[in-house]
Amino acid sequence: MFRNRGRRLATVIVSLGTVAALTACGAKTADSAAAPAGGGAVVDTSGASVKIGLLNSLSGTMAISEVTVRDAIQLAVEEINAAGGVLGKQLTPVSEDGASDWPTFAEKAQKLISQDKVAAVFGCWTSSSRKAVKPVFEKNKALLFYPVQYEGLEQSPYIFYTGATTNQQIVPALDYLKSAGKTSVYLVGSDYVFPRTANKIIKAYAAANGMKVLGEDYAPLGSTEFSTIVNKVKASGASAVFNTLNGDSNVAFFKEYKSSGLTAESMPVVSVSIAEEEVKSIGTQYLAGQLTAWNYYQTTEGAANDKFVKAYKAKYGADKPTSDPMEAAYTSVYLWKAMAEKAGSFEIEKVKAAASAGGITYEAPEGLVTVDGATQHVFKTARIGKIGSDGLIEEVWNSGEPVKPDPYLKSYSWATGLS
Amino acid sequence: MSLIVSQLFSGVSIGAVLLLIALGLALTFGQMNVINMAHGEFIMAGAYTVYVLQQSISSAGASLLIALPVSFAVAGLMGILLEVLLIRRLYARPLDTLLVTWGVSLILQQAARDIFGAPNVQTRAPELLTGSVRITEDIVIASSRLFILGLALAAVAALTIVLKTTSLGRRIRAVVQNRDLAAVSGLATGRVDRLTFFIGSGLAGIAGVALTLIGPIGPAMGTNIIVNAFLVVVVGGIGQLKGTVIVAFVLGILQSMVEYTTTVSVASVIVFVAIVAFLQWRPQGLFTLRTRSLA
């Protein structure tokens, strides 16, 4: 009985397999006829407006940060539309939720490209989400503008990186620590790609510059128990801490740091993921006097920034601060506009060609930025800031002029063998 | 040496936090067999209560003291609501309570996001609790941690007194030990259930107040701690508080010691392996309640 039934089932499955094979063949011929000749993404420019994609986490753990980036992009789009659009066409933003989940990012990127036929996609925050969508953009030959500082060692022909790479943020921060006479550091980070890669670079820098790395610790993303790590930091007697923690962990870390008696004077913490928005949620009680490394602060001087801050607060509320990733996202839309206008087309290869020809600039809130055609990164001024008791960050040092992006750190002798 | 002492205290204070968040569960899960995954969101509600109170009370110390009873009441009432609306229908299906309350926790988290915004909110701690107590030159103990330790022990003491000496406590224990017999003897088991749930959830509110001193206050704060809290109750053995207390401190010290010598991620894996091994030895947890019920 048992066996008999099993055999019947087997025949069913075999016959299903045959059906499958037949339909697959049928699909094959139909598909190859329909496939576009070039194999690249097609931008839909048929209407009076052209679509652009916004890909950010609107739910899940990363929503905290990514929603502000989406808001900044929206602001840029509105301003551009009010001023007449790009090449005579209004921009229609299509917003998708990456849900803080990397496979979802890949899926939504594919949707924006093949269903909505967008001219460019703006977004992603974590390195993991960027790594997940990178093959999608390369495969479809579509454009992504990535607005967040990141760990470098990457250069995709279909991604424009408008945030800082390591030599525009981490290396200047280390230079600053060295010039301030700090001879040893302790590395604390969340357990993911950016901190681990950043710390690899920091260790190489330290080895070549006579700085000692006294310890290295990683907490799982979302971890809020830091008593052991702070004990270790304290026992090490390092002269500074380099902090690459992300999100919630920063709150717990700084609360623990202060209550164990460590201060910004005795052992300053340099953070690379704490911007104005995070300062607000951690509390200045715990942060005042600590250092950050970015390319833009809300307090950065200049007419372009005054206008940006004013417009942002008018649209989203007077209590909403502006921060570096938001500024980079806002700028990225204008940079794309400049490229498309120079190319005189929305076609992706032409836009890319316009960028690689050089000369794409924009008077951004952080100052004049220029796209480096060779690396598709952006020249940016490095700025070290000190967190004030009012929650704003005051610049204490800057690199003087925009630093040329060097994602693979090729111009630094100590960095050979990193990539 | 001083490092070992500091580390030992870290372990004790991790244990105190675990104890505080697991204590309410020991009551609802241990005594009532309800797996309340929304416990973490009751903790969140307690923390947000501090935030809301601080909008109108400027003194950080006073607002923290007022927040203790208020968040107990807020979280407790949320607990009663949950019990009356959903859990009451599920007493015969303990595993289903897990999924249902998980759904509730998703809804509460999103509600917090819509009401208070996705970013973490900031609360002020009284200056007294942001500093530290210097024992010797090298050994410094954070005063917030001492406060939490004291709070956890006080909560255990209060709960023990309620359970052992009051008539409510006697009724709760009677229902736990034999629900049918208690009902036959004329106890209103439904009311006892609701009260137990009120106290258990209220304790989560207290834990939320304590967590504002050491961690972030945001919509996701509950999810990060809930699994560990359940492990404490499971390993401690259900039906009794002393198991929960002992296991919270043992796990806290184990975690901090392993974390010190290895890394945080290795530590969590080792703690899990230790728990599975322990349950091999004592599948019903550290202490078991003797009952005559089968299975």
Added chain:
Amino acid sequence: MSPRVRALAGFGITAVLLFAVAPLLLGDFRLGLLAKYLCFAIVAVGIGLAWGRGGMLALGQGVFFGLGGYAMAMHLKLADAGPGNLPDFMTLYGQLDALPWWWVPFQNPIFALLATVLLPMTVALLLGLLIFRRRVRGAYFAILSQALAAAFAILLIGQQGTTGGTNGLTDIRGFFGYDLNDPVNRRMIYFIVAVALLAMLGITWQLMRSRYGELLVAVRDGEERVRFLGYDPANVKLVAYVVAAGMAGLAGALFVPAVGIISPALIGVVPSIEFVIGVAVGGRASLAGPALGAIAVAWAKTALSERVPSAWTYFEGLLFVLPIVFLPGGIASLVSLVRRRRAAAPPPAVDQRPPLVREGAA
């Protein structure tokens, strides 16, 4: 109609839907999404067996899904890199000179394919032996499964140089020599997933109707009684648990070519619980319920999150609450309710018993 004929008719209709209707109606992008949903459906079929029939709420299926997925992705990454080369992320993050020893066997395609299913089954077997023999059950089992999922995800994330860390294994380009960029090959993947789902449904149908299936339900409803009858409930549960783990592993393995990525985001506590909703919505104790429920929930997630992201979270929460509280048998119980009412006169056939969802006390 006899139950067997009805089952065959059901399989036939499903096959027509999956192999003819869906590919004709859906474009490449939507068909790719469907392939992903079908992978979740395969996991759901296994959970239906372990939970609906066996009473074991397997909240750690993400682990087995991940084991299968990583086994497959490791081979595909090695195949992409070509013989003698390291996968891209290893040189980037790990700065390794040689392949770690535990990656080496995955160079062999046959080993990798077998591992996608056998590895999760072995882990489930060892864990199940430890847990069921000591009569850890009910809530204890569910919470331990969750802790396992949490620990495994943290472990994977911590070993960035050899596992890709939080990124997971991304950018998978080929599938046993077939280029995954080619839409025709992606369709082929869809058909493979669909065949796998039907095969798993077949296996589960067979198990449910066998003597073993009766025993499993008996263990769920009265473990002590089964013990008194001379059976060892631990072994009975173990089989269902291991089979469910194998299905999750297979689903993970198919997910990799279908979506092109595997990451710890699919393994931890949250995704493991999410695997269960579809099962609860569809009807845990039925055969088709879990699969249909999983597809419906995954589809709803895509559809809703495209429009109003925050609404999805509320909706997902309600999906956990409403069906379980008010319709414990899921949508499948509606079907049998209607059927029973219509055929009120003749006594119900053996397998038409209403799905039991009562559980013993933990």
